[in-house]
Amino acid sequence: MYLPSFSLHNKLAAVTGATKGIGYAITMAYAEAGADIIVIARTEEDVHRVVQEVKSYGQKGYPVVADVKDYLSIISQIEATIPDESTIDIWVNNAGMNIRNNALEVQDEEWEQIVQTNMKSAFFLSQYAARQMKDKQEGKIINISSVAGHVALRTGVVYGMTKSALIQMTKTLALEWGEYNIHVNAIGPWYFNTPLTEKLLKNEEYVEEIKSRTPMRRIGELKELAGTAVFLASEASNYMTGQTLFVDGGMTIYGF
Numbered sequence: 001m002y003l004p005s006f007s008l009h010n011k012l013a014a015v016t017g018a019t020k021g022i023g024y025a026i027t028m029a030y031a032e033a034g035a036d037i038i039v040i041a042r043t044e045e046d047v048h049r050v051v052q053e054v055k056s057y058g059q060k061g062y063p064v065v066a067d068v069k070d071y072l073s074i075i076s077q078i079e080a081t082i083p084d085e086s087t088i089d090i091w092v093n094n095a096g097m098n099i100r101n102n103a104l105e106v107q108d109e110e111w112e113q114i115v116q117t118n119m120k121s122a123f124f125l126s127q128y129a130a131r132q133m134k135d136k137q138e139g140k141i142i143n144i145s146s147v148a149g150h151v152a153l154r155t156g157v158v159y160g161m162t163k164s165a166l167i168q169m170t171k172t173l174a175l176e177w178g179e180y181n182i183h184v185n186a187i188g189p190w191y192f193n194t195p196l197t198e199k200l201l202k203n204e205e206y207v208e209e210i211k212s213r214t215p216m217r218r219i220g221e222l223k224e225l226a227g228t229a230v231f232l233a234s235e236a237s238n239y240m241t242g243q244t245l246f247v248d249g250g251m252t253i254y255g256f
């Protein structure tokens with residue numbers, strides 16, 4: 001009676017950056033929880049591989065091969081691919097990138113790449129998803145931010161700005177869309193082993209420094225993040241919106 005369902009059966013989820021790292025872990029967890037998935041990324045063979053993996057769970061998988069910066073292409077591919085009667089229940093803005101640079105050296109071109117990929121795409125794709133969620137008076141939007149959006153990291157000021165922006169976007173969209181029963185939340189990961197961080201995490205000294213700033217003294221496992229994403233996509237989080245859940249081994253609360 002008090003245990004909500006964490007099932008995503010009969011739900012259609014869209015995940016940007018669904019073929020590697022955090023997005024792939026979320027995609028697989030969602031498929032295992034019963035969702036059909038729109039698999040979005042730039043590399044065609046990876047997208048089709050992951051669609052097949054989604055289907056191996058007995059769920060439908062829909063390929064969308066595009067760069068999130070070209071969000072209109074994503075929208076038109078979705079409109080052409082999913083059945084007319086289907087609408088999106090869950091949208092995960094996961095795709096993101098970083099060009100690690102000192103503030104004094106940042107160039108305009110880097111700024112544009114990071115801002116368009118991490119921030120602009122997340123807003124306009126959320127807007128697209130919310131228009132159909134509003135019609136059916138329900139939906140879940142999950143933004144993958146970062147601890148870098150909450151505390152200062154030396155891994156790039158522009159990246160941190162975009163991740164902060166996602167946290168603020170989460171709050172404001174939650175405010176505007178709450179009356180439509182659209183829940184907008186974010187996840188703020190600390191380091192996880194993915195292609196984005198692979199090179200960094202090969203440096204043992206750097207990993208020791210990460211652990212020294214992490215109360216749990218270890219780097220997270222991707223399934224420990226996927227669990228939070230399932231919670232935020234399921235009815236278990238139906239009275240939660242505008243929040244950012246830091247999945248960080250305690251890093252953001254570590255003062256001294």
Ligand SMILES: NC(=O)C1=CN([C@@H]2O[C@H](COP(=O)(O)OP(=O)(O)OC[C@H]3O[C@@H](n4cnc5c(N)ncnc54)[C@H](OP(=O)(O)O)[C@@H]3O)[C@@H](O)[C@H]2O)C=CC1
Nearest residue numbers: 017019020021022042043067068096146191192194195196
């Ligand atoms: N890993 C970590 O420690 C942390 C990651 N994050 C955030 O989590 C998210 C995922 O990170 P992570 O899994 O590490 O990233 P990865 O680079 O490991 O994977 C990124 C995924 O997104 C896709 N992708 C990358 N750029 C684009 C693009 N422009 N358009 C469409 N798809 C794209 C990639 O596929 P393809 O190249 O084929 O497009 C791949 O599927 C990011 O937003 C990142 O900022 C936050 C905190 C920590």
Ligand SMILES: C[C@H](O)[C@@H]1OC(=O)[C@H](O)[C@@H]1O
Nearest residue numbers: 098146148155189190191
């Ligand atoms: C924790 C950060 O988000 C992490 O820092 C980096 O260098 C990578 O860009 C990751 O996103």
